Amino acid sequence: MKITLLVTLLSGLVFLTTVGAAEKTMTPQQQRMTSCNQQATSKTLKGDARKTYMSDCLKNSSSKPEEKSLTPQQQKMRECxxxxxxxxxxxxxxxxxxxxCLKKTG
Structure with a gap:
């Protein structure tokens, strides 16, 4: 009886931990990585071509030099x-x- 209760509690704890981890927001770098990865996949790039594309995408070298990619915080600062x-x-x-203005969410 005690073992069944212990197993149930532990499995519930593991479930809640994984649900909580999934709800975390991604950092701008993680968002960029996800976006670049999806683009590389949609272009069916493999091997060295994929590595080169991912590197360029993450460095944002595809944009013009004067067009820097701003983080969400920098965008909010600019707007405020x-x-x-x-x-x-x-x-x-x-x-x-x-x-x-900077404390506002959304």
């Missing part, structure tokens, strides 16, 4: 900064706005 400039905010008002 632009909005603060449009509203002509300066000093403490700008700092408060930027802080509130």
């Amino acid at each position: 900064n632009s909005t603060a400039t449009q509203q002509s905010l300066k000093g403490d008002d700008r700092n408060k706005f930027m802080s509130a």
